[in-house]
Amino acid sequence: MTEKDLVDMDIADVGIPRRRYTSGIENMLLYVLSIGGVLIISALLVAVTGNSWQKVFMALLNGAFLAPGRWGDTLTIATPMLLVALGMVVGVRAGLFNIGQEGQLLMGAMAMAFVGTKLEGPGVILLVGGLILGALSGGAYAGLAAMMRYKRGVPEVISTLLLVFIAFQIVGYAITTDWLLRDLDPNRPNKAVTSASLPEGVHLPVIRVFGNEFHIGFVISVVLAILVAYVLSRTIWGFKLRVLGHNVKVAQMIGVGAERVGSLALIVSGSFAGFAGAVMLAGGSSNFRLTTGFSTNIGWQGLLVALVARTNPVAAIPMAVLFAALRTGAGFLASTGVDRKIVDVVQALLVLALLIPPAIQLIRERRSARAAASEGAS
Amino acid sequence: MISDILTALTDIFTSPTMYSSAVRLGGFLAFAALGELVAEKAGTINISVEGSLLAGAFAGAVSYDVTGSTWIGLFFGMLGGLLVGIVQANMSHRLSADQFVVGITANVLVVGLVGYFNGVLDPMTRRASVLEVPFLSEIPVLGPALFAQTWPTYLLYPLIPLTWWVLYKSRWGLEVRAVGENPQAADVSGIDVNKRRREAIYYGAILAGLGGAFLVLGQVGSFDTGMVGGRGFIAIAAVYFGGWTLIGTLFGGLLFGLADAFRLALPVLGYRLNAHSMAALPYALTLLVMYFITKEFRQPAALSRPFVRGLR
Numbered sequence: 001m002t003e004k005d006l007v008d009m010d011i012a013d014v015g016i017p018r019r020r021y022t023s024g025i026e027n028m029l030l031y032v033l034s035i036g037g038v039l040i041i042s043a044l045l046v047a048v049t050g051n052s053w054q055k056v057f058m059a060l061l062n063g064a065f066l067a068p069g070r071w072g073d074t075l076t077i078a079t080p081m082l083l084v085a086l087g088m089v090v091g092v093r094a095g096l097f098n099i100g101q102e103g104q105l106l107m108g109a110m111a112m113a114f115v116g117t118k119l120e121g122p123g124v125i126l127l128v129g130g131l132i133l134g135a136l137s138g139g140a141y142a143g144l145a146a147m148m149r150y151k152r153g154v155p156e157v158i159s160t161l162l163l164v165f166i167a168f169q170i171v172g173y174a175i176t177t178d179w180l181l182r183d184l185d186p187n188r189p190n191k192a193v194t195s196a197s198l199p200e201g202v203h204l205p206v207i208r209v210f211g212n213e214f215h216i217g218f219v220i221s222v223v224l225a226i227l228v229a230y231v232l233s234r235t236i237w238g239f240k241l242r243v244l245g246h247n248v249k250v251a252q253m254i255g256v257g258a259e260r261v262g263s264l265a266l267i268v269s270g271s272f273a274g275f276a277g278a279v280m281l282a283g284g285s286s287n288f289r290l291t292t293g294f295s296t297n298i299g300w301q302g303l304l305v306a307l308v309a310r311t312n313p314v315a316a317i318p319m320a321v322l323f324a325a326l327r328t329g330a331g332f333l334a335s336t337g338v339d340r341k342i343v344d345v346v347q348a349l350l351v352l353a354l355l356i357p358p359a360i361q362l363i364r365e366r367r368s369a370r371a372a373a374s375e376g377a378s
Numbered sequence: 379m380i381s382d383i384l385t386a387l388t389d390i391f392t393s394p395t396m397y398s399s400a401v402r403l404g405g406f407l408a409f410a411a412l413g414e415l416v417a418e419k420a421g422t423i424n425i426s427v428e429g430s431l432l433a434g435a436f437a438g439a440v441s442y443d444v445t446g447s448t449w450i451g452l453f454f455g456m457l458g459g460l461l462v463g464i465v466q467a468n469m470s471h472r473l474s475a476d477q478f479v480v481g482i483t484a485n486v487l488v489v490g491l492v493g494y495f496n497g498v499l500d501p502m503t504r505r506a507s508v509l510e511v512p513f514l515s516e517i518p519v520l521g522p523a524l525f526a527q528t529w530p531t532y533l534l535y536p537l538i539p540l541t542w543w544v545l546y547k548s549r550w551g552l553e554v555r556a557v558g559e560n561p562q563a564a565d566v567s568g569i570d571v572n573k574r575r576r577e578a579i580y581y582g583a584i585l586a587g588l589g590g591a592f593l594v595l596g597q598v599g600s601f602d603t604g605m606v607g608g609r610g611f612i613a614i615a616a617v618y619f620g621g622w623t624l625i626g627t628l629f630g631g632l633l634f635g636l637a638d639a640f641r642l643a644l645p646v647l648g649y650r651l652n653a654h655s656m657a658a659l660p661y662a663l664t665l666l667v668m669y670f671i672t673k674e675f676r677q678p679a680a681l682s683r684p685f686v687r688g689l690r
Contacts, residue, residue: 148669158614162615163661164608166658304483342490345487348486352487359475363473
């Protein structure tokens, strides 16, 4: 096993070549073509339903940034997405595919709801305690998948996903059961079954800039992104994690226990999603109440953010804002007559398209490496 | 208390409608699981089977709505499933992007596309008619369960020996299994490893697409964007449950179908259980089964490992 093999086996940086055989301009061109392709396909999808893509584009831009107060909303939504993405990054760097963020996020929100509405105490302590317990719950839920993987060989791709469906039902049970989280206040605003609303003191502090509001969760998540980048690239634990992601055999040879490091990576990954859920609730999602549809695909979209950022934690920051912008922008689509689900399509297409250029580069790199090798041999 | 539970269980497990609905619900999983088995034998955990199922269901529903023919619906269901398979196969086994990354994204893409077009097209469908096979349907318990179903169900039966033949008796199947066990050796003996893997994914995606169309046209009778709801992953679990054998995989599909049927049979027979725990049951059972059974079997040696020539 040479160092080059290690680089080639890299799952995490799917095909980012260390030695470049392709020129920078070709590289740029590939990216431009891929993203252009996404835009053209999206425009076509809008066109086949008889609508105007120019209007759709303007509506998205207005809804995401230009209209009053909108970019604050965008940052608010970007927060949990970025947190989920950071968790995904940690997992994928270790070669583990946790795709159950939607469920882990719900677990985190549930813990926050429990601490915030059922316990007594000073608001700040409840808030911090709820956020920590939220992260721990998400981590524990992912820990189930880690246990299944390392004790019994169940692939985490499948177990984490199945746990999502169970999480939906656990939340459903909790908010419909009187002695758990159900809101028993007869004066509650609507008939829908939800948890009680988090009391005022347990809300995340809000930052106001030029009429835009977002909570400090965004600042925290950006700091965490930089922290994750530092831990992954500059610490021993980050190194162990990456070795495990590169090659399990090499990891074992140099004394990185797949079970210990891998489990920890999955648990950390789930903790980020759990923390995201707690932040969402304390940050005001669905009026500070836990509901059945609370997660609203944030888990899935955060996962896509990590993939589109190519598991680079710092790149995940602008990507999270971009994906959140598509989401808040979609709120303005009603006037154009286009279904807001077009945004989901654009997001997934972006991820797929951005997989293509590095893959092509990798193929070309291998080809020229092989050519160079045979030249050297002759 | 315990005797109550026992009588309840005997009630349920002797109810013939329960087995009938188990075959119906399990049949849907069996289509997908048979295809997934072939893909996994070639070395891919093809998680875009979920997307293939949904794409097949939607394509089937739309083409039925347009033409009014169940046959055409099933055919386009297969095409819809295949389309997802083509994306998955070419991105993961031609461009060598990670198979899970591609699979996850393909699933999200299908959910988005189907949701988008469902709002525009809103297909109306009807369930295919029930066809009772003479004589065979009169066998007690098994007869009505296996041979008094909607007619698309019967497409599953010839697919079982066909898949067996393809996988274990044809040259192609031998190569597929070789590619999943030892791609390096297969490569040296002149087999195009990634091509076989792509083809195996196509086979799986076509069957999953057919399964999706069956779900709409042969089982439920209407289309809903959330109707697949993670059951592609249960089909994958069925393959694990079956220890990568054909009979075991079918049995796994049937078992998970039985769990679903059990859940649906309870209220009909007058037993009330918490709705949430019932809804969680198929997923919880799948996890539990995976927990106990995954280690008991030897999986294809190169399962979920990408193949690049010159690397081990």
